[in-house]
Amino acid sequence: MGSVAFGELPTEAQTTDRLIRAGGPFPYPKDGMVFGNRERLLPVKPRGFYREYTVRTPGARDRGARRIVCGGREATRPEACFYTRDHYASFRLIAY
Template sequence: MNGMDSKALKKLAPVAVAALAATGWFGVQAAQNDGDNGNHSGSQLNSSASDECTYDTLPAEAQDQIEDILDGADPDDGPHDGKHFGNYEGLLPKENSQYYREYTVKTPGMNHRGERRIVVGGGSDTDPDVWYYTSDHYESFCSIPDAEG
């Protein structure tokens, strides 16, 4: 190689590396998005909320909270229960800002609210349209298809 070729290669090397990195990044993004075929609807669950958890698989305390909601019992876990849940994580289907409400699921041995919640949406206070459970403080959700028996 002559001196001119070496200089040209040194200038092109960073450009080539950047191009390869960008191609790899876009390829990863495309692969991650292939599964949804571009369908984005407010009625669809995000992947972290697409799992189902049936009533009988939930902790006893979650089952108790569901029964309390259905019975119209006053929430007994402070000012947050039965109130607005903002879905700020964006893991549940997009709805208006007042659609979701949250309830604490008691955790034995804890003297605070802990991480477990039931989140409901729509309907009425005693007959929500949708039900979700999170055991990890909104990091993931599962829908409860048989919450109302």
């Protein structure tokens, strides 16, 4: 798994990250839901550790494929966040 600098993320992903740290409000009802890590591409952690958030995709009629998945005890102070542009097929650790 590679990494991506926060400043290199799409603008929409930077906005989503800021919303995560502010505790919302989120534009999609499923934002903040538990992410199961079924693909096992992220470090293995107990269920409930990871939460997923939608990154707006310009022109998409639905939620699109881009997400940020963060892990940690406190949703607004995640231990690590990962960006996926391909709906969980790959992840990159966000470097702040």
